[in-house]
Every structure is written in C-alpha cells, then in structure tokens.
Amino acid sequence: MIDVSHISKRFGSMTALDDISLTVPRGSVLGLLGHNGAGKTTLVSILSTLSRPTSGRARVAGLDVVTRGEQVRRLIGLTGQYAAVDETLPGRHNLILIARLLGATRAEAAARADELLALFDLTDAGHRNAKNYSGGMRRRLDLAASLVGRPEVIFLDEPTTGLDPAARRQLWEIVERLVKDGTTVLLTTQYLEEADYLADSITVLAAGRIIASGTAAELKERVGRRSVSVTLRRAEDRARTVEALRRAALAPSHEEDGLLLTIPVADSTDVAVVVRAVDEAGTDIAGLAFSEPTLDDVYMALNHPTTTDSEAGTSS
Amino acid sequence: MSIATERPNPPEADPAAAAGPPRERQRFSGSGPLRQIQVLSGRSLRALREPALVLPGVLEPILMLTVFSQVFRSVSQAQSFPAGVSYIDYLLPAFLITSAVSAGLKSGVALTTELNNGIISRFKSMPIHTGTILIGRSVADTVLNAVNMVVMLVAGALVFGFDPEGGILGSLGALLVAVVLGWSLGWVFMALSAWLRKPEAMQPVGGMVNMVLLFASNAFVPTDGLPSWLRAFAEVNPMSHAITAARSLALGEPRPGTVLMTLGICTVMVAVIAPLAIRNFRKAS
Structure with a gap:
C-alpha cells in the first residue's frame, strides 16, 4: 500500500533522509521509531505530498506521490504532531468543514460529523470551541478530522506525544479499530512501547537513515533489556x-x-x-x-549514538 | 513502565462505523474550487462570531479616529490645508485607506499563525486546490474589511460630524477604493507570509512595511509640509494615490484619473502577486 524506494531529502547541505526504502502492506501498521530529528516527520510530509523528495520514488496505493499527488490526497488522512484543527471553531464544525471540502452535502457532512463525534467520545463536547478542549480531546478531534473522508491510508505523526497514559491508551484503541477495518497505518513515535503495541513491523530511524527494521519481537530480541x-x-x-x-x-x-x-x-x-x-x-x-526497553536501549543495542540532533535537526 | 503494557481486550464497538467497510469505502465526491472558496471563507468569517475577535477590529480605528481628529486638528489651520474643508472630512477617507493597510497586514499575520499550527498542513494534505485556501482567506478578509469600514463611516457621521461634500455616494466611492486597496495589500502580506512563514518574523516586517506606507504619505498631513526627501517618497507611495482618490470622491471633487489609476494598480498587483503567493504557499510546509 505504501512503497518507498531510495528516498532522500536534503535541505541545503543538511541530509534529512538518506536512501530510505520501505514497504507497508495493505491493512498493516508500520511503526517508524526515532528521536526528534531522525527524519520521521520529513518522511511523512513526503508521503502525504506536502513536500517533495530530493531523489527517489514513493508510491501510495500504486500512485506516485510527486506526479499524482492529487489522487494520493484522495486516499490519505494525515494527523500531524500538532493537533491541526481550527481552534476558533467548535469540534463539530471542524468535522463538517472537512466533509464539505471533500464534497459532502450539508446533511451528509452533519451526519458524518456526528458519527465521528460519537465514535471518539466527543458528542458532548461537539458544540464547544476546540480551543477549550483538553490535549487528549484535541488529538481525538484531530484524528477524527483525518478520518472524515474514510481514507485507505492514515499517517499518524507522533499521535500521543505529550498525552497522559489514559488519553494515550484511548487513542491506541481507536487506531486498533481502524486497522481492523483494513486501514493501512504509518505511525511515527518516540516510544518503543507504542510501536510494540500498535505496529506489525517497526523501522528504526536515526539521523535520516534506517538502522534497523523488523517485527517488534525481533527488535526486542536484539535489545533484550526487559x-x-x-x-x-x-x-x-x-x-x-x-x-x-x-x-x-x-x-x-x-x-x-x-x-x-x-x-x-x-x-x-x-x-x-x-x-x-x-x-x-x-x-x-x-x-x-x-x-520495557526504551528507544534509548534500542539505539544503544544497535550501537548508535542517542543524540543525533546536531546531524539532523529539521524533521519537526 | 509498569505491568500495564499488556493489551486490553479489543474494543467492542462496531468497527465498520469508523472508516466504512474494508473494501468498498463510501467516499465523498470531491468539491470544485468555488465550493472550496465558499467553505473556506465561511470558516474565516464564522470564526469571527466571537466578540473578543471582532471588537478590537472595530474599536481600533474608531479610537484612532478620536485621537487623530483631536490631536491633529490644528493641521487644518495650516496654510497648505485645503480651504473650507473640515479636518474630519479630510481625515476620514484617509482613515479608510489606512485601515485597509492594517486589514491586509492582519491577513498575512493570521496566515503565518495557521501555517504553524498545522491546520494548513491538514488542508494541503486534502484533495483541494492549494490556491483556494488563500483565495478563501482573501474573500473573508475583504468582506470583513468592508463591514469595518461601513462601521467607521457611520460612526464618523454620527459621532464626529463627518459630512463631506461628496455625500453618501462619494463616501461609498471612497469605501470602494479602500476595499480594493485592502484586497490587494492582503495578497501582498499573504505573499510575504508564505515567504517568511513565522509569525514572529511576519509581525515586525509587516509592521515596518505598514508604518512606512502609512506615515510617508499624505494620510495625515498634506505632503507640501514634509521635508523634500520624505515628500518625494510620499508622492510615489501608492497609498498617497489611494488616499487622494478616496479623498477626492468623498470631498465631491472626483478625480477619475487617480481613481482609475489606483484601482488599476491594485488589480495589477493582485494579478502579479497572487500567483507568486500561491506558488510560495504551495512550497511552504
């Protein structure tokens, strides 16, 4: 469903991504694990057509993200590091807005918004302005917004960073539900535990390079620090x-x-x-x-320095 | 972490409700550019239902009008000042123009804010035309600007005794010039914003541009009284032309040439800058 082939991205003399190749089969979850500056967000931006690779090719559902961006955008949902909602609007209006932009009639848009609010436990908060939401509610609204168009592929860029454990758990359950419906998910995270819980396979990124990939079990085997x-x-x-x-x-x-x-x-x-x-x-x-072993343990086990900010600082 | 890393039981809710059945996903049909502009400008206008966001925009020009009409009243006694014209009649058309500049600046600053809070990334990852995001904002801000100016004209007439020779028609003509100028400057500031990206960069740069345009013009005093170097700039400043045009309409001595030139300059500016702004904006992420 997602097919990345030798993608590199340079900003001036800085290399944010260096020869990245990976595939994500339909209906599976890939966890992209790495610290800030590892290149996770840069890769997500390329796959969601927000930026272009310097070299290499990437396809989503067989469509090239550069030459057929328009069609790719019909199939994807993006949930970024910041909850991307219009804070001056009530939660429900945010969802209606997205649905209307996707071509829904007013009635369809309202129905879809209510459906998602119910699913995300936001019905009561639907009429409140999003700026009064808690962090967890905002992330849920953000995720709901990226699901309005029933996308085939979802990009979740650090969906739980900064959330408390209960809110994190709630978001995980939502993601699990999506996967059960056959949605393909690419998830970036700094938490090994999160990738372990949600992902079918994990790719570890450091300073723009893939330093390990495999299932969570394989990775933990190599780390062995429980x-x-x-x-x-x-x-x-x-x-x-x-x-x-x-x-x-x-x-x-x-x-x-x-x-x-x-x-x-x-x-x-x-x-x-x-x-x-x-x-x-x-x-x-x-x-x-x-x-459980942490991301730092993974980096250590793979004999990689844990602080890479000086090498690649622009991913976020 | 504690022992709580075990998976809980999978949730019982009906999964089909979340994203539709796995294969045949019910998809919306997509929307055309006009619908996108309508929805996006509606969004910007709806957000302004909150009084806390609207009041400053309305009160600020009225407050400035109060201050200026009192502080600079003596200017109307100067020799270079047109005879038989009250200072408020001279000042208010210029004020329409200066608030058009502030409105344009606000469009740019608001855009940088949204570029950074992620909502723009969301729109750009959707199957809509990138340009409609900017056009939608331009439409909304222009409507809002026009409403603000009507408030100013009414307040000017009721509170400050604004009663120019040109009457209602002339005042509306001045308002039209100001709205068109605000529309074109909105694009200038949005282009600046798409280029600068950060609100903390946009605010000072925009503020400087704003200040130069405003004060190095004939907005507050006739240019004859300015030192020669400043006068030279004030006379080529597009703001001065817009102010002359608006003033001539309000004061009942229309100068069609200046009016047409102002509208022409504004339209050309948009024709050149809007595509640049959209191109820059598309690249910004």
Missing part, C-alpha cells in the same frame, strides 16, 4: 531473595549494599516467576516494577 526491579525493605533479606531468584533460573544483580535488585527477564509473564520467588523467600518488599 527487566523486573525489586526494591527490598531490609538489606538483611537480600541474600535470601537473591538465592530464591537464582533457584527460579533468574539472574538478579544489585549494587553492593543496595536495596534494589534488577532481574533481566524474557517477557512480562516472568513477573509472576519473580513474585513467586520473592514470596517463597518470605521477603518484605517496598516495590516491584516491570520495565
């Missing part, structure tokens, strides 16, 4: 707890005299194993947490 951390209440419990964990085939580590035990695990089901071992040892604990 762990459970257990905080003890009393130092005298430590030896006993470590021993119990070792019996459970785990390899806890701790700083000398520290109360914090770090236990690398394969996946989150191992949390239960840790809990059982701790329980068996009869240890009184102050805290227990499971941590």
Whole structure:
C-alpha cells in the first residue's frame, strides 16, 4: 500500500533522509521509531505530498506521490504532531468543514460529523470551541478530522506525544479499530512501547537513515533489556531473595549494599516467576516494577549514538 | 513502565462505523474550487462570531479616529490645508485607506499563525486546490474589511460630524477604493507570509512595511509640509494615490484619473502577486 524506494531529502547541505526504502502492506501498521530529528516527520510530509523528495520514488496505493499527488490526497488522512484543527471553531464544525471540502452535502457532512463525534467520545463536547478542549480531546478531534473522508491510508505523526497514559491508551484503541477495518497505518513515535503495541513491523530511524527494521519481537530480541526491579525493605533479606531468584533460573544483580535488585527477564509473564520467588523467600518488599526497553536501549543495542540532533535537526 | 503494557481486550464497538467497510469505502465526491472558496471563507468569517475577535477590529480605528481628529486638528489651520474643508472630512477617507493597510497586514499575520499550527498542513494534505485556501482567506478578509469600514463611516457621521461634500455616494466611492486597496495589500502580506512563514518574523516586517506606507504619505498631513526627501517618497507611495482618490470622491471633487489609476494598480498587483503567493504557499510546509 505504501512503497518507498531510495528516498532522500536534503535541505541545503543538511541530509534529512538518506536512501530510505520501505514497504507497508495493505491493512498493516508500520511503526517508524526515532528521536526528534531522525527524519520521521520529513518522511511523512513526503508521503502525504506536502513536500517533495530530493531523489527517489514513493508510491501510495500504486500512485506516485510527486506526479499524482492529487489522487494520493484522495486516499490519505494525515494527523500531524500538532493537533491541526481550527481552534476558533467548535469540534463539530471542524468535522463538517472537512466533509464539505471533500464534497459532502450539508446533511451528509452533519451526519458524518456526528458519527465521528460519537465514535471518539466527543458528542458532548461537539458544540464547544476546540480551543477549550483538553490535549487528549484535541488529538481525538484531530484524528477524527483525518478520518472524515474514510481514507485507505492514515499517517499518524507522533499521535500521543505529550498525552497522559489514559488519553494515550484511548487513542491506541481507536487506531486498533481502524486497522481492523483494513486501514493501512504509518505511525511515527518516540516510544518503543507504542510501536510494540500498535505496529506489525517497526523501522528504526536515526539521523535520516534506517538502522534497523523488523517485527517488534525481533527488535526486542536484539535489545533484550526487559527487566523486573525489586526494591527490598531490609538489606538483611537480600541474600535470601537473591538465592530464591537464582533457584527460579533468574539472574538478579544489585549494587553492593543496595536495596534494589534488577532481574533481566524474557517477557512480562516472568513477573509472576519473580513474585513467586520473592514470596517463597518470605521477603518484605517496598516495590516491584516491570520495565520495557526504551528507544534509548534500542539505539544503544544497535550501537548508535542517542543524540543525533546536531546531524539532523529539521524533521519537526 | 509498569505491568500495564499488556493489551486490553479489543474494543467492542462496531468497527465498520469508523472508516466504512474494508473494501468498498463510501467516499465523498470531491468539491470544485468555488465550493472550496465558499467553505473556506465561511470558516474565516464564522470564526469571527466571537466578540473578543471582532471588537478590537472595530474599536481600533474608531479610537484612532478620536485621537487623530483631536490631536491633529490644528493641521487644518495650516496654510497648505485645503480651504473650507473640515479636518474630519479630510481625515476620514484617509482613515479608510489606512485601515485597509492594517486589514491586509492582519491577513498575512493570521496566515503565518495557521501555517504553524498545522491546520494548513491538514488542508494541503486534502484533495483541494492549494490556491483556494488563500483565495478563501482573501474573500473573508475583504468582506470583513468592508463591514469595518461601513462601521467607521457611520460612526464618523454620527459621532464626529463627518459630512463631506461628496455625500453618501462619494463616501461609498471612497469605501470602494479602500476595499480594493485592502484586497490587494492582503495578497501582498499573504505573499510575504508564505515567504517568511513565522509569525514572529511576519509581525515586525509587516509592521515596518505598514508604518512606512502609512506615515510617508499624505494620510495625515498634506505632503507640501514634509521635508523634500520624505515628500518625494510620499508622492510615489501608492497609498498617497489611494488616499487622494478616496479623498477626492468623498470631498465631491472626483478625480477619475487617480481613481482609475489606483484601482488599476491594485488589480495589477493582485494579478502579479497572487500567483507568486500561491506558488510560495504551495512550497511552504
């Protein structure tokens, strides 16, 4: 559905994208993972016909984004980093406006707006001006606006950056629903966890280059930095707890005299194993947490510097 | 992160409602440029239903009118001032023109703001003509400008004793010149905005252009009283022509040549600058 072939983009002497090739099959989700300045937004702008590549070709639904931009725009929806809605208008009017521009009659536009407001849990807020919306509501309205025309392909550029966990979760569920309907999604994110949750495959971008791609599982395999951390209440419990964990085939580590035990695990089901071992040892604990690898862990595992802003700073 | 990274149960809602069935998506038919201009200009005008956004635009010229008519009243005693003309009759037609410049500047600043808040990117990613985004704004701002000017004329007549020789017809003629000038300057400032992109760059540059156009002209005082270098500029300043044209109509001594030249210059300006603005705007992202 999306086919990118050797795309490069230069701004003056700065290379924002360097020979990018990727494909996204119909109905699947590609997670484009990278820090600010990695080139994510630049790629999304090219695919959504907002800017032209310096070299290379890209096609959406078989249509070249440069020569057949007009037709491409009929098939896509774009949700950018900033909630792109008219803040001076009520939420409902924003959606009606988009529908009218797409050729809907007044009645069709109103019906579609109400349908989307209901779906996005915004019916009650529909008549309020968008500038009075919370961050999460605004993002939802923004996403709703890009779905008015029932697009085949959706570009989500950091859709949850700056959202609280509940709002993020709500947006994820909406994206999942879209995918179930057969929509193809290209999602950019700085959160490995988000790409893991939503994406069928992940491409990691750094300084305009692809440094890794594969499924979330493959990527995590390479990173392998999931762990459970257990905080003890009393130092005298430590030896006993470590021993119990070792019996459970785990390899806890701790700083000398520290109360914090770090236990690398394969996946989150191992949390239960840790809990059982701790329980068996009869240890009184102050805290227990499971941590997923982060984007920084990915960069580190791929032996890539984490700060790339000096090399490619214009993606956003 | 906590343990909460497990997937929750998939939502139960009917997925078909979100984006239509997977294969046959019900799609809207697309719209023509006229519909796009109508919808987009309607958007800009609707946003101005909020009194907080409309009042300053109306009050500012009235406030300035008050200040200027009181502060500069003595100018009408100067030798170079046309005899038998009251200062308000002399000032108000010029004021229509100066508020046309401010209105044009506002179009440009508003456009830079929207270029940066993402709404323009949304429009540009849709199957509509890029030019209609600018044309829609131009139409809306021109309508708004005309309404503001009617308010000024009415306030001038009721409060400040504006009662020129040219009567209602002459005043409306002056208003027409001002509206046409505002329309063309709107395009100039939108072109500037598409080129500068950032509101913080647009505001000072626009402000400087605005100030030079306004004060180096015959808007507030006759050019005869200016130092020679400033007079030379004031006399080639297109603003001066527009003001002379508007004034001549309001004061009942129409100068068809100047009026036609002003309208002609404005139309040529739009014909040249609008395509440039649209081209620049298309590239900006």
